[in-house]
Amino acid sequence: MIKRELFFDEEATDEVVTAAYDALRAEMQSGKIGYYLLPESDMLTKIEVFIDDYDFDAKGIKNIVVIGIGGSSLGAKAVDSLLAHTPSRNERKLLFLENVDPVETENILKELVYEESFFIMISKSGSTIETTSHVKQIVARFDAPVESERFREHFAFITDAGSPLDAFGKACQVPTFHIPHNVGGRFSVLSAVGLLPLTLLGYDTRALLAGAKALKDSFFDHSEDLLVQKAYYYATHSKMFPINVLFSYGSAFKEFNAWYVQLWGESLGKIDKDGNHVGMTPVGIIGSVDQHSFLQLLIEGPRDKTVTMIKIVDFQMPTVIPNVSLPHLEKTDYINGHTFNELINAQCDATMESILQQGISVDKIEIGKLDEYNTGYMIMYYELLTSLCGHFLGVNTYDQPGVELGKQILKGKFAG
Amino acid sequence: MIKRELFFDEEATDEVVTAAYDALRAEMQSGKIGYYLLPESDMLTKIEVFIDDYDFDAKGIKNIVVIGIGGSSLGAKAVDSLLAHTPSRNERKLLFLENVDPVETENILKELVYEESFFIMISKSGSTIETTSHVKQIVARFDAPVESERFREHFAFITDAGSPLDAFGKACQVPTFHIPHNVGGRFSVLSAVGLLPLTLLGYDTRALLAGAKALKDSFFDHSEDLLVQKAYYYATHSKMFPINVLFSYGSAFKEFNAWYVQLWGESLGKIDKDGNHVGMTPVGIIGSVDQHSFLQLLIEGPRDKTVTMIKIVDFQMPTVIPNVSLPHLEKTDYINGHTFNELINAQCDATMESILQQGISVDKIEIGKLDEYNTGYMIMYYELLTSLCGHFLGVNTYDQPGVELGKQILKGKFAG
Numbered sequence: 001m002i003k004r005e006l007f008f009d010e011e012a013t014d015e016v017v018t019a020a021y022d023a024l025r026a027e028m029q030s031g032k033i034g035y036y037l038l039p040e041s042d043m044l045t046k047i048e049v050f051i052d053d054y055d056f057d058a059k060g061i062k063n064i065v066v067i068g069i070g071g072s073s074l075g076a077k078a079v080d081s082l083l084a085h086t087p088s089r090n091e092r093k094l095l096f097l098e099n100v101d102p103v104e105t106e107n108i109l110k111e112l113v114y115e116e117s118f119f120i121m122i123s124k125s126g127s128t129i130e131t132t133s134h135v136k137q138i139v140a141r142f143d144a145p146v147e148s149e150r151f152r153e154h155f156a157f158i159t160d161a162g163s164p165l166d167a168f169g170k171a172c173q174v175p176t177f178h179i180p181h182n183v184g185g186r187f188s189v190l191s192a193v194g195l196l197p198l199t200l201l202g203y204d205t206r207a208l209l210a211g212a213k214a215l216k217d218s219f220f221d222h223s224e225d226l227l228v229q230k231a232y233y234y235a236t237h238s239k240m241f242p243i244n245v246l247f248s249y250g251s252a253f254k255e256f257n258a259w260y261v262q263l264w265g266e267s268l269g270k271i272d273k274d275g276n277h278v279g280m281t282p283v284g285i286i287g288s289v290d291q292h293s294f295l296q297l298l299i300e301g302p303r304d305k306t307v308t309m310i311k312i313v314d315f316q317m318p319t320v321i322p323n324v325s326l327p328h329l330e331k332t333d334y335i336n337g338h339t340f341n342e343l344i345n346a347q348c349d350a351t352m353e354s355i356l357q358q359g360i361s362v363d364k365i366e367i368g369k370l371d372e373y374n375t376g377y378m379i380m381y382y383e384l385l386t387s388l389c390g391h392f393l394g395v396n397t398y399d400q401p402g403v404e405l406g407k408q409i410l411k412g413k414f415a416g
Numbered sequence: 417m418i419k420r421e422l423f424f425d426e427e428a429t430d431e432v433v434t435a436a437y438d439a440l441r442a443e444m445q446s447g448k449i450g451y452y453l454l455p456e457s458d459m460l461t462k463i464e465v466f467i468d469d470y471d472f473d474a475k476g477i478k479n480i481v482v483i484g485i486g487g488s489s490l491g492a493k494a495v496d497s498l499l500a501h502t503p504s505r506n507e508r509k510l511l512f513l514e515n516v517d518p519v520e521t522e523n524i525l526k527e528l529v530y531e532e533s534f535f536i537m538i539s540k541s542g543s544t545i546e547t548t549s550h551v552k553q554i555v556a557r558f559d560a561p562v563e564s565e566r567f568r569e570h571f572a573f574i575t576d577a578g579s580p581l582d583a584f585g586k587a588c589q590v591p592t593f594h595i596p597h598n599v600g601g602r603f604s605v606l607s608a609v610g611l612l613p614l615t616l617l618g619y620d621t622r623a624l625l626a627g628a629k630a631l632k633d634s635f636f637d638h639s640e641d642l643l644v645q646k647a648y649y650y651a652t653h654s655k656m657f658p659i660n661v662l663f664s665y666g667s668a669f670k671e672f673n674a675w676y677v678q679l680w681g682e683s684l685g686k687i688d689k690d691g692n693h694v695g696m697t698p699v700g701i702i703g704s705v706d707q708h709s710f711l712q713l714l715i716e717g718p719r720d721k722t723v724t725m726i727k728i729v730d731f732q733m734p735t736v737i738p739n740v741s742l743p744h745l746e747k748t749d750y751i752n753g754h755t756f757n758e759l760i761n762a763q764c765d766a767t768m769e770s771i772l773q774q775g776i777s778v779d780k781i782e783i784g785k786l787d788e789y790n791t792g793y794m795i796m797y798y799e800l801l802t803s804l805c806g807h808f809l810g811v812n813t814y815d816q817p818g819v820e821l822g823k824q825i826l827k828g829k830f831a832g
Contacts, residue, residue: 070708085519099705100763102733102756103501104667130704132748133737133759140738164744171743185708242718243659243697251520262709269713279717281659283699288546289515291819292486292601293678297685299818301695302658317518321549322556327587328580332548334830340518343549347516350825357821402715403707405773409766414750 001313001368002377004226008306008361012232020228023391024384025220033398034182035383036220038190039213039376043177044205047196050156050175056200059153061118062092064200065108067138068122068193069098069130071185072158074259075194075379081255082375083203085317090202097134105134114142114154118200122158122193124185126165129410146172158192184398186263187383190376204372211376219384230363231385234280234306235392241306241361244280245298248310249287249348252370257284260382267386269402270395278393288347295351299358306361311348314369315341417729417784418793420642424722424777428648436644439807440800441636449814450598451799452636454606455629455792459593460621463612466572466591472616477534478508480616481524483554484538484609485514485546487601488574490675491795492613495605497671498786499619501733506618513550521550530558530570534616538574538609540601542581545826562588574608600814602679603799606792620788627792635800646779647801650696650722651808657722657777660696661714664726665703665764668786673700676798683802685818686811694809704763711767715774722777727764730785731757 012020027033066073073096080094095108119138123131138144144151146168157176159165169176177192188194190212199205218224234244246260261282269279283305285294298305321343323336335343356362365381367374390397428436443449482489489512496510511524535554539547554560560567562584573592575581585592593608604610606628615621634640650660662676677698685695699721701710714721737759739752751759772778781797783790806813 069705074709085523099667099702100756100760101667102731102735102760105756106733106735107501126745127748129748129751129759132742132745133751133756135742136738136740136752137735139740139742146740146742167744168742242720251515251517258709265710265713265717269715269717271716277716277718279713281697281699281713281717281720283697286515289485291822293490293674294681295822296816296818297681297695297697299685299821300687300693301681301685301697302693304658304697315518317522319518319522319553322552324552324555324562326548326551326555326562326584328583329542329548332543332545334827335545335549336552338830340516340521340549343545344516344518346826346829347822350829351822353825354822400712402712405715406707406711406763406767406770409769410762411750413762413766414754 002374003366004363006226006230006233006363007356008233008363010225010229010233011236012229016232017225017228018222020231020388020391021220021222024387027387032182033387034180035184035187035190036216038180038183039209039216039380041180041191043192044195044199044209047177047192047199051199056118060116063095063112063117064092064197065095065097065112065117065119066122066197067097067119067131067134069128070262071188072122072128072131072193073098074186074255074262075189076197078256078259079189079194079198079203079208079375079379080201082252082370083372084252086371088202088204088372092201094197094201098130100130100133105137109137109141114144117154119155120158120197121155121165123165124160124179125163126159126168156196158196186266187398189259189379207372208376211373212380213376214373215377215380215384224384227381227384228388231388232392233361235389237306237361238278238280238393241304242280243305244282245294245305245307246282246284246310247287247290247307247351248284249344250310250312250315251286251289253284253310254286256378257286260284263382263386266400267397268389268393268395270393272394278395280389287351288344291347291351298355298360303360307355309348309352309362309364311345311364311366312370313345313366315344316369317341418790419782420780422642422646422649422779423772424649424779426641426645426649427652428645432648433641433644434638436647436804436807437636437638440803443803448598449803450596451600451603451606452632454599455625455632455796457596457607459608460611460615460625463593463608463615467615472534476532479511479528479533480508480613481511481513481528481533481535482538482613483513483535483547483550485544486678487604488538488544488547488609489514490602490671490678491605491610494672494675495610495614495619495624495791495795496617498668498791499788500668502787504619504788508617510613510617514546516546516549521553525553525557530560533570535571536574536613537571537581539581540576540595541579542575542584572612574612602682603814605675605795623788624792627789628796629792630789631793631796631800640800643797643800644804647804648808649777651805653722653777654694654696654809657720658696659721660698661710661721661723662698662700662726663703663706663723663767664700665760666726666728666731667702667705669700669726670702672794673702676700679798679802682816683813684805684809684811686809688810694811696805703767704760707763707767714771714776719776723771725764725768725778725780727761727780727782728786729761729782731760732785733757
């Protein structure tokens with residue numbers, strides 16, 4: 001159960017709302033944009049068959065190691081962080097080789113037993129320099145040449161059909177799953193990119209897809225005016241409020257916030273058709289901790305932000321603040337006998353009220369509990385919101401031309 | 417060795433620069449602002465005596481648990497993250513009870529053996545609701561009443577002299593260290609707040625203080641014009657560039673970025689003397705990972721950001737990308753034989769060039785290696801930069817009146 005509420009005026013006319021529904025439907029129907037259809041794909045069935053055949057338990061696989069960066073890692077990491085405390089989660093470790101930081105890379109690899117590890121190399125093209133460098137390091141360090149059974153038996157690839165990495169998979173008989181060509185990295189968490197690692201961790205990925213499908217269907221039934229209104233407000237006020245703050249109450253949202261930052265920043269930070277630099281800067285913060293960090297700036301700083309509050313109604317952990325009185329600190333006893341769950345949610349409400357009193361544009365998302373269904377719903381929520389903002393801003397939401405220049409300069413540094 | 421370079425024009429006149437030096441000196445000499453003098457305080461000596469007397473090894477203490485939030489936790493966490501891979505670091509675990517997230521709290525407490533744990537409760541006043549709630553939970557869960565030896569032997573307090581927490585410490589004979597009244601939470605990492613946990617982890621905290629002192633002395637010798645120029649540029653362009661991005665190349669900087677976010681946001685996000693909402697929004701990102709997340713927005717999005725690049729010259733980890741050729745991915749072989757250290761630094765340089773080509777205001781900080789001295793230097797660098805920006809913006813850098821309203825609303829929710 002997810003409840004949503006906007007505390008600012010809905011300004012889009014019926015025509016504007018209908019045109020937005022139609023624009024996203026056209027993207028879907030043209031086949032140009034594929035993420036809308038991921039909840040209905042048969043990829044999960046293929047993955048389940050693969051997992052059954054491989055028999056991970058019998059082979060003693062204790063570590064799932066995702067080798068990928070950006071859209072290839074942030075989605076699975078976000079979902080696992082949200083759901084790690086749920087009963088679905090098995091004991092396997094989920095590790096990520098992302099950054100080419102030498103210390104971090106070494107810290108991860110030195111603890112790994114190759115025989116107990118299954119590596120998932122993820123890249124749309126295959127040529128991501130961070131990802132290939134990590135794979136080369138593994139091949140050499142664990143003496144697993146790419147043509148060997150030792151390599152083949154411990155690796156899977158996730159990539160576009162026909163990509164160089166796909167060809168590598170064919171050449172070396174590595175199990176390979178495809179990302180649809182029309183699904184970009186940052187919109188790929190509900191493809192094999194997220195489904196393979198998350199299913200291997202025990203999660204009910206069917207429910208994840210079902211949650212995403214529920215919101216997607218509701219949207220294409222034209223029942224999500226609130227979502228369209230929020231996107232319209234953000235896009236039409238993007239010069240007044242160039243910063244969007246996602247204020248999530250719950251430590252489990254840290255990685256979800258990071259996933260949102262990529263989705264939002266990379267999709268909307270663009271040169272529009274008139275040559276203007278447009279977009280909005282995403283900032284993800286966590287309650288209650290960041291009440292002691294970012295809140296002062298929100299309340300008294302420049303009025304350049306919108307704020308979305310995320311609240312989890314039931315954390316499913318009933319820990320109580322006991323009836324203990326600390327000498328000289330008795331004025332904190334008003335909270336005794338209440339749960340931590342009550343405290344963090346009251347903090348969320350109180351903080352939201354204090355932000356609203358400043359006249360800041362706020363909306364609220366209340367999630368009943370963290371489970372696969374609601375997580376899938378939240379993923380589709382942010383993907384649709386991003387597409388809608390891109391539509392209203394008049395940008396290409398799905399490319400990222402700005403990152404190419406740095407890659408060219410990098411290659412130049414090692415040339416010759 | 418830390419090298420700094422601005423890639424934008426220095427616009428402050430000699431008079432403006434001198435006035436800034438004088439303003440900070442006046443803050444220090446008036447006794448109103450105390451962080452400037454922390455590198456010269458005798459607190460570390462007291463802490464060393466306490467640690468010797470307590471004999472943590474003989475008592476089998478394996479976990480240092482900091483109970484504190486915001487300025488009471490972010491500093492020690494930042495330093496430990498930067499230095500965790502260095503030889504100084506002992507085997508003790510450093511844990512933080514910060515957020516009142518029920519799942520996170522439970523995850524930390526369920527793994528703790530009380531007898532092997534030493535708890536440091538940190539709060540300037542003592543009445544922080546998150547901190548007291550955690551302490552109450554520990555008292556009840558581990559059967560350690562506040563009057564008992566069991567409590568007294570496993571706790572230390574860090575607080576202001578004369579605060580309610582100080583009185584609690586006296587009443588129950590808990591070892592208590594004082595934060596100077598004129599040192600705010602977010603400027604307190606070089607007080608007992610950081611020094612006690614960091615010394616307990618084996619770090620050379622004398623070198624940490626020495627690094628901070630070196631920059632502070634250089635500043636008050638009027639040898640840090642570049643720092644003043646940077647602050648002046650930021651403050652005078654704060655409406656044009658309301659977002660400051662700290663782009664740190666190295667995973668170890670994640671927590672340092674978080675420390676910077678609090679320092680910057682909470683110090684500068686203020687209502688100025690003319691009643692205007694001023695300040696700049698801090699965004700901390702990590703290279704190379706966030707090249708795949710935030711970079712597109714930087715390059716093509718609105719021109720509302722300044723960028724500081726941090727680079728570590730020598731990661732002291734010589735891992736090489738081996739001479740392995742992956743079938744069909746041979747075009748990535750240009751990096752073979754180079755170290756990860758070379759790759760991440762070349763990425764830093766290439767990304768900086770691509771950002772500079774957009775005409776964005778960039779500066780660079782090059783740190784020779786991560787050690788205690790350089791870490792102390794970086795802490796003082798950002799503290800001085802923050803004070804200077806506050807001076808130029810005309811705000812009170814050291815208070816945080818905006819967070820009080822939410823606290824009042826929260827209490828009201830539990831009243832009666």
